[in-house]
Amino acid sequence: MNKKNYIKDKWLTISIAIVIYFIILLILLAFKVNYQATIAISLVYLIGIISILVMAYMRKKKFYQELKEKLDSLDKKYLIVEMLNEPSFLEGKVLIDSLYDINKSMIERINTYKSQTQDFKEYVELWIHEVKLPVSSLTLMIHNHKGEENKKLLEQLSRLDNYLEQILYYVRSENAEKDYLIKKVNLSKVISNIALKNKDILLEKGIDFIVSDVNLEVLTDSKWLEFILNQIIDNSIKYSKKQNAYIKIVAKEEKDRVDLAIYDNGIGIKKEEQPRVFEKTYTGTNGRTGKKSTGMGLYIVKQLCEKLGHKVSIKSQEQEFTCVRISFLKNDYYEVAKKETT
Amino acid sequence: MPKIKIVEDDLSIAEELKQTLENAGYDTIVTTDFNTIIEQIKQEQPDLILLDINLPKMNGEVLLQQIRKENNVPIIMVTSKNNEVDEVLSMSYGADDYITKPYNPTILLLRIGAVLKRSERPIDKFFYRSLEVIPQKGILKTNDEEVVLTKNEMIIFLYLLQNQEKIVTRDELMTDLWNNDEYINDNALTVNISRLRAKLKEIGYEEAIETRKNQGYILHE
Numbered sequence: 401m402n403k404k405n406y407i408k409d410k411w412l413t414i415s416i417a418i419v420i421y422f423i424i425l426l427i428l429l430a431f432k433v434n435y436q437a438t439i440a441i442s443l444v445y446l447i448g449i450i451s452i453l454v455m456a457y458m459r460k461k462k463f464y465q466e467l468k469e470k471l472d473s474l475d476k477k478y479l480i481v482e483m484l485n486e487p488s489f490l491e492g493k494v495l496i497d498s499l500y501d502i503n504k505s506m507i508e509r510i511n512t513y514k515s516q517t518q519d520f521k522e523y524v525e526l527w528i529h530e531v532k533l534p535v536s537s538l539t540l541m542i543h544n545h546k547g548e549e550n551k552k553l554l555e556q557l558s559r560l561d562n563y564l565e566q567i568l569y570y571v572r573s574e575n576a577e578k579d580y581l582i583k584k585v586n587l588s589k590v591i592s593n594i595a596l597k598n599k600d601i602l603l604e605k606g607i608d609f610i611v612s613d614v615n616l617e618v619l620t621d622s623k624w625l626e627f628i629l630n631q632i633i634d635n636s637i638k639y640s641k642k643q644n645a646y647i648k649i650v651a652k653e654e655k656d657r658v659d660l661a662i663y664d665n666g667i668g669i670k671k672e673e674q675p676r677v678f679e680k681t682y683t684g685t686n687g688r689t690g691k692k693s694t695g696m697g698l699y700i701v702k703q704l705c706e707k708l709g710h711k712v713s714i715k716s717q718e719q720e721f722t723c724v725r726i727s728f729l730k731n732d733y734y735e736v737a738k739k740e741t742t
Numbered sequence: 743m744p745k746i747k748i749v750e751d752d753l754s755i756a757e758e759l760k761q762t763l764e765n766a767g768y769d770t771i772v773t774t775d776f777n778t779i780i781e782q783i784k785q786e787q788p789d790l791i792l793l794d795i796n797l798p799k800m801n802g803e804v805l806l807q808q809i810r811k812e813n814n815v816p817i818i819m820v821t822s823k824n825n826e827v828d829e830v831l832s833m834s835y836g837a838d839d840y841i842t843k844p845y846n847p848t849i850l851l852l853r854i855g856a857v858l859k860r861s862e863r864p865i866d867k868f869f870y871r872s873l874e875v876i877p878q879k880g881i882l883k884t885n886d887e888e889v890v891l892t893k894n895e896m897i898i899f900l901y902l903l904q905n906q907e908k909i910v911t912r913d914e915l916m917t918d919l920w921n922n923d924e925y926i927n928d929n930a931l932t933v934n935i936s937r938l939r940a941k942l943k944e945i946g947y948e949e950a951i952e953t954r955k956n957q958g959y960i961l962h963e
Contacts, residue, residue: 529796532822533752536844540758543847544765561844568824581826592923596849599920609925623826 406457417449456489463487478503521571528568535561554600562634566696569627573703580621580708587614587651587660590622594629601637608646616651618658618728624704628712629662631697632724636664638693639686639722656730663723669716677714678702744858745769747788749779749805750820751798755843759792762847768854776800780808788815790858793837795821795828803831810836816857820845848917855904870903871963873947887945894924895938898931902951902961911958935959 673684687693711727795802868875874883
């Protein structure tokens with residue numbers, strides 16, 4: 401709000417004031433009021449009008465300027481209602497009261513959706529756990545009744561389980577609340593679990609699984625990390641070459657972090673597609689040709705990594721290799737806190 | 743035979759689990775009444791309990807705490823709840839292991855074997871006929887000779903030894919190897935077995951391991 405805009409805004413008031421002034425002049429002329437008196441009346445009138453305008457301007461300017469500054473500095477704009485001082489003029493009061501009511505009704509509306517989303521999330525989690533029961537049952541049945549088709553059946557079950565895990569972690573990653581637990585985890589333990597999970601398909605496809613120097617501890621949620629690594633390995637398997645394929649996992653300790661690299665000599669990713677692989681529902685050429693892809697795996701991986709505070713990046717050369725790197729930061733505070741408590 | 747109590751409310755899983763465990767040579771008790779589990783355990787004296795977390799009317803974690811108050815029987819929690827909080831809670835309440843559904847039955851059996859072994863006295867020496875097996879050093883010893891096995895060969899030999907006179911499939915051997923962080927491929931397994939055979943031959947146990955075509959291997963007593 402500046403002077404120019406204010407005057408523009410008040411053009412009706414000002415023009416009425418001018419019209420009235422001319423009417424007053426006409427009346428003064430008609431009554432043949434003398435020259436000095438006319439000027440005196442004109443001055444009084446003018447000063448009166450200007451001071452009314454200026455006073456109103458000052459009062460509003462203070463309020464609106466404060467409003468604008470606070471609004472600009474705010475990250476969450478809707479909190480503005482809590483930050484304003486009660487204005488001294490009526491319009492301002494009406495505005496504040498309206499904002500307050502709008503805010504309140506919006507919060508109520510958001511809460512309705514929030515609880516709906518929460519209910520939905522809880523239902524999906526429950527549903528996934530329920531579905532896992534028949535999957536377990538089927539796995540045991542296949543194990544108990546040896547048959548020729550067993551390998552194929554198990555492979556399909558493992559696909560099913562993978563999709564279930566994906567939606568479970570999608571729901572977890574999209575939700576604002578914290579349902580992970582960060583503690584010291586040995587990388588070799590997590591990798592061992594994933595290796596066993598993927599053993600059959602790795603052996604079936606003749607992909608060598610090479611693991612070295614992973615006996616390192618990092619701060620993470622082991623279940624989340626297991627899912628993250630499983631998605632990456634799953635991609636490596638999906639996009640492996642037919643001959644001499646391998647997946648290599650190496651960890652390296654740096655001063656401020658631990659780097660974990662998952663390297664495969666698969667078909668790789670086109671250079672122009674690399675920056676987009678972590679985008680939601682993005683499927684590159686690889687995902688569209690032959691191998692089915694939902695475009696969700698790496699997106700969820702990225703979301704989970706961000707929540708856990710890990711950095712994830714991807715490097716690839718088409719037809720040569722793909723390397724996914726996860727960096728686990730070391731937390732000095734954690735160490736200090738631990739030392740103090742023990 | 744070790745006796746395993748299955749506390750699982752999904753009847754289909756309980757039934758299949760019973761069959762899996764019995765095929766592997768365990769005695770099993772399937773729980774049908776979930777109100778008196780504590781009393782049942784006192785009566786039945788199982789060697790190990792497989793405990794589901796989601797039970798009718800009761801939380802498996804609470805039950806676990808109650809059992810632990812008076813009993814030291816090994817307990818493996820089995821659950822479809824795949825999250826860290828539940829695992830940490832279960833372990834802190836005294837569970838011996840935590841397995842999530844759906845699990846690979848071979849791995850479940852390995853874990854059960856490991857937990858049962860842990861509850862026995864630790865053994866650092868095994869015997870095969872008149873052969874002394876020292877896993878820590880990777881040594882097979884006769885009266886006057888000894889051969890050194892690699893880590894992989896020892897894992898294979900111990901697995902065969904614990905399943906003497908039974909057909910051991912390549913998949914079982916592979917699972918055991920991978921479970922011990924030795925991620926070898928099919929060729930390497932074949933090579934390891936023939937090396938193991940050669941080493942056994944050196945000390946006069948040529949016919950110890952028999953190959954059953956398309957089935958697996960047997961270590962004869």
